[in-house]
Amino acid sequence: MSKYIEDGLNDGGPVAAINVTSLVDVMFCLLIMFMVSTPLMTPKEDVDLVVPKAKANVIEEAEFELSVISVDAKGQVFMGSTPLSPEPDKMASELSANEKLKTDGRAFIQGDINVPYEKVLDVLVALRKAGVEKIGFITDPNFKKGT
Numbered sequence: 001m002s003k004y005i006e007d008g009l010n011d012g013g014p015v016a017a018i019n020v021t022s023l024v025d026v027m028f029c030l031l032i033m034f035m036v037s038t039p040l041m042t043p044k045e046d047v048d049l050v051v052p053k054a055k056a057n058v059i060e061e062a063e064f065e066l067s068v069i070s071v072d073a074k075g076q077v078f079m080g081s082t083p084l085s086p087e088p089d090k091m092a093s094e095l096s097a098n099e100k101l102k103t104d105g106r107a108f109i110q111g112d113i114n115v116p117y118e119k120v121l122d123v124l125v126a127l128r129k130a131g132v133e134k135i136g137f138i139t140d141p142n143f144k145k146g147t
Helices: 021-041 061-067 088-096 099-104 117-129
Strands: 068-071 077-079 106-111 134-137
Touching: 061 099, 061 106, 068 117, 077 088, 077 117, 088 099, 088 117, 099 106, 106 117, 117 134
Parallel strands: 068 106, 106 134
Antiparallel strands: 068 077
């Protein structure tokens, strides 16, 4: 740089510095617009969902004990009637020890209507880590349409 530019003096020639003042103004305006519009995009109230019921075939007791993972309203996970670990990694190792799950490659999940969705996701993750490829959901076998 020349001595004149460093001292703030300019001899009338071109200046080799970038003026970013206008860019800062544009970015500041965009920031303000995003800050104002973001709260308007969030939903005002929670969405209530009612999980639908469907008619299905009854599962035999032997198959229930060996390939159905249940999640109760408290979030406790069971394989048939045997409790499983609540942590997905430990649950995956427990599920991978089940020979029926390994040979069939399928499992069923039944969850209480009041169970937190995160618990069902934990079971899904554990089943995928255990190598189960086909996962189904159990519905109410006594369900009648229109009730």
